[in-house]
Amino acid sequence: MAKVSNTHSKTPIGxxxxxxxxPGGTxxxxxxxxxxxxxxxxxxxxTGVLVVEGGEPVELSKEELFAKMKAxxxxxxxxxxxxSLRERLAEAEEKAKADIIAKLTEKGVDVGNDVTLEELEAELAKHP
Known part of the structure; x- marks a missing residue:
């Protein structure tokens, strides 16, 4: 959850x-x-009119989940x-990680288990 503050002195933000x-509220x-x-x-x-604290997504929105799944x-x-979207995405990411690790292993590249999918994709790109 995010705390959103309005720093403007006169204008409410809808x-x-x-x-x-x-104005001036949170x-x-x-x-x-x-x-x-x-x-x-x-x-x-x-521009600093709105200040957001804790606005980092703790969980992905539906649109973000759809985009990651489509990718x-x-x-x-x-x-x-x-x-169900989160579960399917987690399964797909684990499968993609396993596939990339297998490809990297075939190429003689050793990778740890604590790497992200993005890091694995970047490493695979280095070894065509």
């Missing part, structure tokens, strides 16, 4: 869920991750639950 951050915004990349809100954050070649229905 959020997509209908909540309003009053509110809890549990779904901040779902709309933090919207152009107007990103502008307010960039791994997996299609999911738009009505899928967050739980």
């Amino acid at each position: 959020l997509p869920d209908g909540s309003v951050v009053p 509110i809890d915004v549990p779904q901040w991750v779902d709309y933090s990349n919207r152009q107007n809100l990103a502008f307010y954050v960039e 791994l070649g997996i299609e999911a229905g738009k009505n899928s639950s967050l739980k």
